[in-house]
Amino acid sequence: MDLLNTLVDKGLRRESPTREEALAVLATSDDELLDVVAAAGKVRRAWFGRRVKLNYLVNLKSGLCPEDCSYCSQRLGSKSEILKYTWLKPEQAAAAAGAGVAGGAKRVCLVASGRGPTDRDVDRVSKTIAAIKEEHQDVEICACLGLLSDGQAARLKDAGANAYNHNLNTSEATYGDITTTHTYADRVSTVQQAQAAGMSACSGLIAGMGESDEDLVDVVFSLRDLDPDSVPVNFLIPIEGTPLAGDWNLTPQRCLRILAMVRFVCPDVEVRLAGGREIHLRTLQPLALNLANSIFLGDYLTTEGQAGKDDLAMIADAGFEVEGTDTTTLPKHRADAAAGSGCGGHGAEGGGCGPCGDAAPADAVPAQAAAGATVSTSAAAEGSHADLVAVRRRGAGTDLPPNA
Numbered sequence: 001m002d003l004l005n006t007l008v009d010k011g012l013r014r015e016s017p018t019r020e021e022a023l024a025v026l027a028t029s030d031d032e033l034l035d036v037v038a039a040a041g042k043v044r045r046a047w048f049g050r051r052v053k054l055n056y057l058v059n060l061k062s063g064l065c066p067e068d069c070s071y072c073s074q075r076l077g078s079k080s081e082i083l084k085y086t087w088l089k090p091e092q093a094a095a096a097a098g099a100g101v102a103g104g105a106k107r108v109c110l111v112a113s114g115r116g117p118t119d120r121d122v123d124r125v126s127k128t129i130a131a132i133k134e135e136h137q138d139v140e141i142c143a144c145l146g147l148l149s150d151g152q153a154a155r156l157k158d159a160g161a162n163a164y165n166h167n168l169n170t171s172e173a174t175y176g177d178i179t180t181t182h183t184y185a186d187r188v189s190t191v192q193q194a195q196a197a198g199m200s201a202c203s204g205l206i207a208g209m210g211e212s213d214e215d216l217v218d219v220v221f222s223l224r225d226l227d228p229d230s231v232p233v234n235f236l237i238p239i240e241g242t243p244l245a246g247d248w249n250l251t252p253q254r255c256l257r258i259l260a261m262v263r264f265v266c267p268d269v270e271v272r273l274a275g276g277r278e279i280h281l282r283t284l285q286p287l288a289l290n291l292a293n294s295i296f297l298g299d300y301l302t303t304e305g306q307a308g309k310d311d312l313a314m315i316a317d318a319g320f321e322v323e324g325t326d327t328t329t330l331p332k333h334r335a336d337a338a339a340g341s342g343c344g345g346h347g348a349e350g351g352g353c354g355p356c357g358d359a360a361p362a363d364a365v366p367a368q369a370a371a372g373a374t375v376s377t378s379a380a381a382e383g384s385h386a387d388l389v390a391v392r393r394r395g396a397g398t399d400l401p402p403n404a
Contacts, residue, residue, distance in 0.1 A: 001032065004039035011043035011267035016224060019217055025261040026213045030253055040260035041290035047268045047331045048293035051323040052315050053107065055142075055272065055296050056100025056404060060088045060128065061112040062302065067146075067181045070243040071169075071206055071236055073302045074113045076181070080241030082302040082391055087112070087124055090131035096402060097132045097139070103308045103404035104322045105297050106329075107140035108132060109165060115182065116147035116190075126159035133160050138325040142202055147182060148190045153197035164194035165202035167232065170211055171218035178209060191226055200338055201228035204274065207258050208236035208250045216258060220265045229330055229338055231269050233262055233292065235276030237303055237389055248384035252284040259291040268331050270294050278306045279388040286318040294329075298403035304390040308404045 003024055010017055028036050063084030065074045073080035088096070097108040110125060117125065122145075129141050142163035143156050153164065168187055169175070175184040187203075195201045203226060205219045223231055235255055238245050255277075262271055273285075273292035281288055285306075289295075298308040306314075315322060328335050394400035 001035060001039075004035060007264045008039050008042050011040075011264055012046055014268055016221075017264050019221065022217045022220070022261050022265055023213055025264060026216065026254075026257050028257060033253055033256060036260045037256055037287055037290050040263040043263055043267045044271075044291055044293055048270075048329075050320045051293060051327065051329075052289060052320045053270065053272075053294040053323045053329050054100075054103070054105045054311075055107045055109055055294060056097065056103065056105035056298065057109050057111060057296060057300060058088070058093055058096045058100070059111045059113075059301055060093060060125065061086055061114065063113060065113040065115070067115055067179065069169075069179045069181075071178065071209060073239045073242055075242065078241050080239050080302070080391070082239075083393075087121075088128070090124075090128040093128045094131040094135055098135060099402040099404040100297060101136050101139055103297055104312065105139070105404070106323060106325055107142055107163075108136075109142045109144055109296075111144040111165075111301065112146070114146050116149065117145040117152060119149075119152070121145065122152050122155050122159075125156065125161075129156075129160045142200075144202075146190075147186055148193050150193075153193045153199060157197045157199050161199060163200040163202050163230065164191075165230075165232070166190045166194070167204045167206070167234070168219055168222060168226070169204075169206045170209060171215040172222065173218065174211055174215050188222075188226065191228065195227075200230065201226070202230040202232065203228040204230075204232035204234065204272065205262075206234040206236055206275075207255070208247060208276070208280070209244060210247060210249060216261070217265075220262055224265050229270060229334060230272060230294070231262060231266050232272040232274035233259055234274040235280040237276045237279065237300070238384070238386065239303065239389060239391075240386075246384075248386075250280045252281050255280050256284065256287060256291065259288055263291050268334055270329055272296070275300045275303075279385050282385070282388075286314055289315065289318050289320050299392050299394070302392055304392050304394070305403065 007017055063074045063082060066076050068076045073082050100108055140162045142165050143161045144165035166187055170178055172184045191201050191203045235250055238247050271292045272294035273288050274296055277285055297311055299305045
C-alpha cells in the first residue's frame with residue numbers, strides 16, 4: 001500500500017503523518033491488518049530494536065477519589081468492589097516494588113488516587129522513592145499522583161523521581177463527557193509542569209470509551225505536540241460499578257490499528273501497551289509487541305492482569321527480549337534531549353489516577369474480600385468478555401503473593 005510505504009518513510013525520518021493518513025490507518029480493513037502491523041513494526045524496530053521495557057505498578061493509595069472520571073473504579077460514587085486503603089508505608093511500597101524488579105521490571109510506577117497530592121503527600125512519596133532506591137539503585141521511578149501544584153514537580157524530581165505520568169485520556173472535545181471535576185487543560189498543565197521540572201513526561205490515552213476515529217487522532221496528535229517520552233495506550237477495562245461498565249467497543253483488530261496509528265504519529269517515543277490488553281487483544285497480544293516497545297508487567301490499578309510469567313513467555317515466544325537496566329530505552333537523540341531538559345524532543349521535526357498501578361497496605365479492607373472474584377457486567381454488550389475482568393485480590397494488602 002502506498003499509504004503504508006509513506007508512513008514508514010515518515011516514521012524513519014521522525015516526520016509527522018497528516019491527520020488524513022492517521023485516520024486512514026484506523027480505517028484499514030481486516031485483510032490489510034497484517035500489512036499495517038508489519039509497516040508499523042519497521043518503525044518500531046528502527047528506533048527500539050526488538051527490546052521490550054517492563055514496567056511495574058505500585059498503587060500507594062486506592063479508592064475514595066473525589067474526581068468523577070467515568071472509566072475509573074476509584075471515582076466519586078463508584079460502586080466497584082475494589083480494595084480501598086490509605087497510604088502504603090515506604091517499606092511496604094518498597095517490598096511491592098521489589099517483586100516487580102525481581103520479575104524484570106526496569107521502571108516502577110508509583111500511583112495514588114485523588115485529585116492531586118498535598119505537600120505532605122509529596123513528603124510521603126519522597127520517602128517511598130528513597131526506600132525503593134536504597135534497595136534498587138538502578139530502577140526508574142515514575143510518579144502518578146494527579147494534578148500538581150506549584151513546586152511539587154521540582155520536589156519530586158529532587159526526591160529521585162525520573163518521570164511523571166498524567167494521561168490526557170481522550171480528545172479535548174470529548175473530555176467533558178468523561179470527567180467534569182477537572183479539565184483537559186488541567187491535565188496538559190500538569191504534564192508541562194513535570195517537563196519544566198526536568199522529569200521525563202509520560203502521558204497517554206484510553207481507547208474504547210465511545211470515542212470516534214477523529215477523537216483518537218486528536219488526542220494522539222495532542223500528545224505529539226506535548227512531546228512526552230512515553231505514551232501508554234490503555235484499552236478501557238469496563239469494571240462493574242462504573243458508568244462505562246457496559247462499554248465493550250473494541251476488537252483485537254481495532255486495538256492493533258490504534259497501536260499502529262500511535263506508532264506512526266509518535267515513531268521514536270516509548271509506546272507502552274498498558275491496561276486492558278489482556279481482555280481486548282486476547283490471543284493477538286504477541287502481535288502488539290511489533291507496535292509497542294513497553295508493557296506493564298502483572299496486575300493493574302484495581303484489576304488483575306496476565307500472570308507475570310506468561311508476560312515473559314509471550315515476549316520470548318514472539319522473538320523479543322526484555323530490556324535490561326544497562327540499556328537506554330529512548331533513541332539517542334531523545335535520550336540526549338531528556339538529559340538536558342527532561343522532556344525529550346522531536347528536534348527540528350517537531351494521570352492522576354487513570355489506569356496505572358497496583359498494591360495495597362497490610363490493613364487494606366476490600367469491599368468484598370472474595371479472593372479472585374470475577375466481575376460480571378450485566379449491561380455488557382453482546383460479544384463482551386466481562387468474564388476476563390477480575391478485581392485484584394492479591395499482592396500487598398492480602399495474604400497472596402503479588403503478580404510479577
